[in-house]
Amino acid sequence: MTLTAVPGETLGRRLQEAAPDAVIEWDESAVWVRPESIGTVANFLRNDSETDFVFLNSISAIDFIEYFELVYHLTSLAKQQTGVVRSRVYGREEPSAASVFNVWRGADFQEREIWDLMGIRFNGHPNMKRIMLWEGFDGHPLRKDFL
Amino acid sequence: MRCITTPENMLSPEGAFGGNPLFYWIYGLAAHLVPCWLAYVIAGLVIMLILINAVLLGAAIVSWGERRLLGRFQNRVGPNRWGPFGALQPIADLTKLITKEDIIPYGADRLAFTAVPVIMVSSLLVATAVIPFAKDVALVDLNVGVLFILAVSSLTSIAIFTAGWASNNRYALFGAGRAVAVLISYEVPVVLSLLGVVVVAGSMSLGDIVVAQAVPFFLVQPLAFFVFLAGMSAELNRTPFDVAEAESEIIAGYHTEYSGIKFALIQAAEFGGALFVSGLIATLFLAGWAGPVADWLGWLWFLIKTFIGIFLFVWIRSTFPRLRLDQIMAVCWKFLMPLSIINLAAVVLEVYFLRDASGTLSTSDLWIMAGINMVVAVVSIAFFGRIIRQKIRNSSRTMTASAPMVRGVPTIEVG
Amino acid sequence: MTIRTEPMTVNVGPQHPSTHGVFRVRITFDGEDIVEVEPVLGYLHRGSEKLAEERNYVQVVTLTDRLDYTSSMINNQAYCLAVEQLLGIEPPPRGKYLRTLTAELQRIASHLIAVGFFVQELGAFGTPLMYTFRSRERILDLFEMLCGARITVSYMRPGGVFSDTPPDFWPALDQFLEDFEGELEEIENLLLNNEILMVRTRGVSPLPADVAINCSVSGPVLRASGVNWDWRKMAPYDAYDQVDFDVPIGSNGDNYDRFWVRMQEVRQSLRIVRQCIAQIEPGPVRLELPLVLRAEPGAEAYGRVEASKGELGFFLVSDGGVSPYRCKIRSPSLINLTITEHLLLGWKLADMIVSLGSVDINMGEVDR
Numbered sequence: 001m002t003l004t005a006v007p008g009e010t011l012g013r014r015l016q017e018a019a020p021d022a023v024i025e026w027d028e029s030a031v032w033v034r035p036e037s038i039g040t041v042a043n044f045l046r047n048d049s050e051t052d053f054v055f056l057n058s059i060s061a062i063d064f065i066e067y068f069e070l071v072y073h074l075t076s077l078a079k080q081q082t083g084v085v086r087s088r089v090y091g092r093e094e095p096s097a098a099s100v101f102n103v104w105r106g107a108d109f110q111e112r113e114i115w116d117l118m119g120i121r122f123n124g125h126p127n128m129k130r131i132m133l134w135e136g137f138d139g140h141p142l143r144k145d146f147l
Numbered sequence: 148m149r150c151i152t153t154p155e156n157m158l159s160p161e162g163a164f165g166g167n168p169l170f171y172w173i174y175g176l177a178a179h180l181v182p183c184w185l186a187y188v189i190a191g192l193v194i195m196l197i198l199i200n201a202v203l204l205g206a207a208i209v210s211w212g213e214r215r216l217l218g219r220f221q222n223r224v225g226p227n228r229w230g231p232f233g234a235l236q237p238i239a240d241l242t243k244l245i246t247k248e249d250i251i252p253y254g255a256d257r258l259a260f261t262a263v264p265v266i267m268v269s270s271l272l273v274a275t276a277v278i279p280f281a282k283d284v285a286l287v288d289l290n291v292g293v294l295f296i297l298a299v300s301s302l303t304s305i306a307i308f309t310a311g312w313a314s315n316n317r318y319a320l321f322g323a324g325r326a327v328a329v330l331i332s333y334e335v336p337v338v339l340s341l342l343g344v345v346v347v348a349g350s351m352s353l354g355d356i357v358v359a360q361a362v363p364f365f366l367v368q369p370l371a372f373f374v375f376l377a378g379m380s381a382e383l384n385r386t387p388f389d390v391a392e393a394e395s396e397i398i399a400g401y402h403t404e405y406s407g408i409k410f411a412l413i414q415a416a417e418f419g420g421a422l423f424v425s426g427l428i429a430t431l432f433l434a435g436w437a438g439p440v441a442d443w444l445g446w447l448w449f450l451i452k453t454f455i456g457i458f459l460f461v462w463i464r465s466t467f468p469r470l471r472l473d474q475i476m477a478v479c480w481k482f483l484m485p486l487s488i489i490n491l492a493a494v495v496l497e498v499y500f501l502r503d504a505s506g507t508l509s510t511s512d513l514w515i516m517a518g519i520n521m522v523v524a525v526v527s528i529a530f531f532g533r534i535i536r537q538k539i540r541n542s543s544r545t546m547t548a549s550a551p552m553v554r555g556v557p558t559i560e561v562g
Numbered sequence: 563m564t565i566r567t568e569p570m571t572v573n574v575g576p577q578h579p580s581t582h583g584v585f586r587v588r589i590t591f592d593g594e595d596i597v598e599v600e601p602v603l604g605y606l607h608r609g610s611e612k613l614a615e616e617r618n619y620v621q622v623v624t625l626t627d628r629l630d631y632t633s634s635m636i637n638n639q640a641y642c643l644a645v646e647q648l649l650g651i652e653p654p655p656r657g658k659y660l661r662t663l664t665a666e667l668q669r670i671a672s673h674l675i676a677v678g679f680f681v682q683e684l685g686a687f688g689t690p691l692m693y694t695f696r697s698r699e700r701i702l703d704l705f706e707m708l709c710g711a712r713i714t715v716s717y718m719r720p721g722g723v724f725s726d727t728p729p730d731f732w733p734a735l736d737q738f739l740e741d742f743e744g745e746l747e748e749i750e751n752l753l754l755n756n757e758i759l760m761v762r763t764r765g766v767s768p769l770p771a772d773v774a775i776n777c778s779v780s781g782p783v784l785r786a787s788g789v790n791w792d793w794r795k796m797a798p799y800d801a802y803d804q805v806d807f808d809v810p811i812g813s814n815g816d817n818y819d820r821f822w823v824r825m826q827e828v829r830q831s832l833r834i835v836r837q838c839i840a841q842i843e844p845g846p847v848r849l850e851l852p853l854v855l856r857a858e859p860g861a862e863a864y865g866r867v868e869a870s871k872g873e874l875g876f877f878l879v880s881d882g883g884v885s886p887y888r889c890k891i892r893s894p895s896l897i898n899l900t901i902t903e904h905l906l907l908g909w910k911l912a913d914m915i916v917s918l919g920s921v922d923i924n925m926g927e928v929d930r
Contacts, residue, residue, distance in 0.1 A: 003797045056778050057866070058892035060877045071877065073864060073892075077775065077791055106778020108900050109603075117611070132604040132929060141612055221692035317572045321594070321911065386685055387758055395580040395683040396915050468758045469685020471912045472594060536757070 005029070006051065006083040014051065018044045030084035035070065035097035038087055039124060042100040045074065045085070052076040053083055056104035059111065061118040063144045068095055068120055089120055099124035117142040170194050198286055202275050206419035207237035213418070213461050220465035241411055249407035252315055259313035263306050264405070264412035270302035271419045278426050279354050281436045281445035292353040293341055296427065300382065303420065304330040307391060307401045314404040322400025325472055326391035329381050332479035337378035339487035340371035343494040344431055347508065357435035362513035365432040369524040370490035372432045374483045376459070379424045381475070383417070385460055387467040388475050425456025482535040489527050493520060569597060576605045580683045580915050583925030587902065594911045599903045606929035614889035619645050619720060619855040622889065627714035629893065630927040632675050635668035636869040638718035643799055644865025644876035645720035648857045656845040657722030662801040663838040664708065664717060666831040671701040672870035673824045676922040680821055681753060683919040684762050690753060697745050700738045707731050720855060722848030739835065746828065754825060760818060767905040767917040769815035777900040781872025783921055786823045787815030793868040805837040820920040854884050871895050871922055895927040
């Protein structure tokens, strides 16, 4: 029994049926969705019997200067498959995305950490406070322009 | 001899110092030089000084011995740097603690905070006064010795509670609350177990109790011995009953805020307490100074038996994890309590039927009692042990893990 | 008559004897019962992810040592796997086996610490801890023979391990395995059926499987809740597809199960170590790679291992430079802390410490 990676295309087509507005594009490994609809997408992916992504491995945020990219690594324990959902967040002043806190409780600290270190605000997170640094810290250290 | 009250009168067994020969000797010596009352005071002070120093020195030795023993139990060396086998370690510790800054935390009740170490040490010293260290060698052989010890040694718990309250520290407060809860729980079974000893010995005087032990009482009343040992573990704040200063939970419990000389005194009281309780166990259950050539070597037997007690405590400490507070109360009330009642009932019945016309028990009577009580002990410990095991296990299984969040001020309804 | 009582808020940590480092949790007690929990993190935050962006691919290995300093071998392994995925290379077989072997030894060491401190927090005064540390010291001595360091090993490199074993390593390892058999038995006899330990931990702070999964919990904590999920089985890396081992699964997810799973995993790790010794063959231990590694621009890799605390993942993004453009660390300890509130609410002060100990967090990894 080994793990299979669900191709981005399969995910994308499946998602398009459920949430047509959310999907932007896909490649062989991942599917890109709109940041404001991540919550809907996550909810669908977790509850859909095809995908069954009950386990959120990690949320990563990458600063590509023009935009931030959020990467969600997901796993289905029953179907033994993994999938990757990504999202581009534009804007450096007030970037924000939808929270998946209500879908996966495990996103709690990770979203707080991304807000703390990368400065992406997650709408719908009940406790959007800094986690590693103290309140009042100036800037977000993991951004490429933080010196 | 200018004294109005002659030494002979005053030093009779009914007198204040109960026939202590050393006192007699000092008193006689001093009475030649100074007025009578002064000689009396001097003799008393000297003998108290000897006792105090002996107890505190004993506490230092116990602290070193305990650490060495713990080291052995735990696959390590223990203190071995200063003096032979590290035996001077307590002096080094004491020097360090005395020279440290003596901090009284902000917001603490200064008077109560300072009084606590004094109360702890003095209650320990007062309690040791009645222990017979050898044949006829006790500071005072009170005829209510057992009662006296119970009363005085409970002072420690009050001191602990005071410490917790006075420290202005929440961990200390936790420790204080726990100490009181444990005190209330263990005190009753301990008293009941001692009643059995008193019934068989026919006296509350510790000297008489030693004499009465033709057969050591840990054989005659194994249940009482067991309950007393467990209760004293709780009194000494040792595992498995050391919730009051549970290091991994509440830092150091009631003495979290103590430092310097106050901490040294608290430690002295703790190790001295271990020494005292071991001496008590030796006296009450291991026949104290009794042994071959007791007239001359009584002190040796007493020391050996005391060491057995200390070793037992260290052994238990290094082996068992700690029980939770509610589990300790369950053990005390539902396990030790019935055991001590069974012991008392069995002893009373046996004494009633076995004693002869003059009300005394012969050695063979004691052996018969030992035989019966052994069986009673094994059966009742197995029986109640099984019950308490089920109860404790069930209680932790049925506890709800998802209590609702409580905000604001909850209230408890009383009455 | 009504007696008014007040809830009391206590800061447990960052200076507390048993919060595993500088973990701080603000707890409101009602008497001894916990009614509110708020973990406060960040006292050991060193910005490892930012530092990794300034160092080249090989230098980052030393940073990973300092994440979970009780299992640095496994951290090395996770990072090296990610870099290898990024570069599309694979270490030689002997390198793979050496990695598996050292990682399993490290797992034993880490679990021994976890178990020792777990029992220490139950109030056993030092004895079980000293017993477990006795064996752990031996493992660290073995690491010292391998790479000269005991804790911050930096033994593994992208493309294999740093160097082959010294000749006296194998006899020492055999001797250790022989001795450890008895030592482990001693620890198991002391702990597994200890009445007080069972009474204190059975049924305390249970974690249902669905909660565990939803909170992204991983590692022994997840398996103790009855979820059969081990990355060594699911996505075998290094030599794990060559060795045979079982995955111990708990049933209730209570403190005892978490402790039990770790004890059993030590046994399974021993099995893996033995198989590695039997299967390992001479050969190169490391690929010949340039001193400074460069990956394709835009390349990405998510390397994950089953670390002693859970799933440890490194998400590397390359921009073609000599250092990772982004190095995200998925640390099991941080994410396992999500369940803190679930574990603690409604339980007592004494259980709090034990439950936190049973999750086995490491602050170096939580704060990074």
